[in-house]
Amino acid sequence: MFYITSSIIIHKMGCSFSFSALWMVFNLVLALSAMAPRADARAFFVFGDSLVDNGNNNYLATSARADSPPYGIDYPTHRPTGRFSNGLNIPDLISEQLGTEPTRAYLDPSLRGNNLLVGANFASAGVGILNDTGIQFLNIIRIAQQLEYFQQYQTRVSRLIGSAGTQRLVNEALVLITLGGNDFVNNYYLVPFSARSRQFSLPDYVRYILSEYRKVLRRLYELGARRVLVTGTGPMGCVPGELARRSRTGECDVELQRAGALYNPQLIQMVNGLNSEIGSDVFIAANTMQMSFDFIFNPQAYGFVTSKIACCGQGPYNGIGLCTPLSNLCPNRDLYGFWDAFHPSEKANRIIAQRLFTGDDKYMTPMNLSTVLALDTKT
Structure with missing residues (x-):
């Protein structure tokens, strides 16, 4: 039993402690607990384009940015964050399922200290x-630079937890990479008779970019990634931006849909080939086009x-130009499949994220993320 006297001294079994000192120790323990990463939490790293950019482009001199209203109107802060969404994007929703806070943009000055242990988002719209994809946007973080930043990140983390701890953190992390759509929309089909379309037929272009993508994924593996979610292109010919440019009847553009139909199955084949070569299911392919369909x-x-x-x-189709404070704005974003000309609404992102975790082999190859997490828990 505890007795508290007027002098604020606690006595138990013959020992005396100052109440104020105990209170200070209690608060110190709470603070240290808050700073330390959860023992069962895994880091999360994100690479890619505007579908997964959490704000890196805010820190760059580029036209590819989402740092002004009404972007972020449904984000918890109701302010723009650099996400190309009315609210949460797919990386946020994956973090939500992992039980961790959203990964911060790598260029965000607040990504330091123990925040680094949560992971990092290297993506750039x-x-x-x-x-040569996206050259019209000028200063963006191309994928080779994103991988260099990943190396730099590991050097920074090793100062916190040592090289062995860093290797373990990276090996056990979940990685998301989203690339490919811009290589069609903002390169091959950007203008009639583009340089790439004059250089390659569409089937040859698909094979070429997949051969280059294979090098990127192989480099991720060399840098320590052991669970990598690789998303296919979205429904490129069906987004409002392409309907506005290419469709008179509201039907999806045939040529862009042909590109996706060629690219996505071959992406899955490439992923399966890499896994066979490595001897482990490192890479998980997601058919995000089918999820969106x-x-x-x-x-x-x-x-x-409407979608x-x-x-x-x-x-x-509200598909011309950027989303700005002067744009038409729907009052209920949950009624729209697309937020702006190219990016899904938060509600649509939630549908896609659910498929990533629970989808069958129609959507996920060779397994979904719930299976990945269950397997990794057992090992």
Whole structure:
């Protein structure tokens, strides 16, 4: 039993402690617990383009940015963060499932100290597999630079937890990489008779960019990544931006859909080949085009009134130009499959994220993320 006297002294079994000293120790323990990463938490790293950029482009002199309203209108802070979304994007929703805070943009000055142990987001809007993709956006973090930043990140973390601890953190992490769409939309099909379309037929271009992508994935493995989620292209010919440019009837553009139909199955084959070569299921392929088709071709089944018209924008299908404070803005983002000309709404991102975790082999190869997490828990 504890007795508290007027002098604020606690006596138990003959020992005396100052109450104020105990309170200080208690608060110190709480603070240290908050600073330390959870023992069962795994780091999360993100590479790629605007679909997964958490704000790196905010720190660059580029036109590919989402740091002004109404971007972020449904984010917890209701302010723009650099995410190309009305709210949360797919990396945020994966972090939510992992039970960790969202990864911070690598260029964010607050990514330091113990925040580094959560992981990092290296993605940059506008980039592709090829270095000449997105050249119109000027200063963006191309994929080779993202990989260099990943190396730099590991050097920084090793100062905190040592090289062995860093290797373990990276090996046990989940990695997401989203590339490919811009290599079509912002390169091969950017303008009629583009340099790449004059250099390659579409089938040859698909094979070429996949051969380059294979080098990127192999480099990720060399840098320590052992669980890598590789997403395919989205529904490129069906997004409001391409409907505005290419469609008179609201039907998906045939040529861009042909590109996706060629690219995505070959991406899965390439991933399977890499896994066979390594001898382990390091790379997990996600058929994000099929995931998006579900709500594009049957929007009402998912609670949307439309998957053709963007919530924010102007012109046909609200698909012309950027989303700005002067754009048309829908009052209820949950009724729209697309937030802006090219990017899904948060609600659509949630549908995609759910498929990543629970989808069958129609969506995920060779397994979904729930299976990955269950297997990794047992080992």
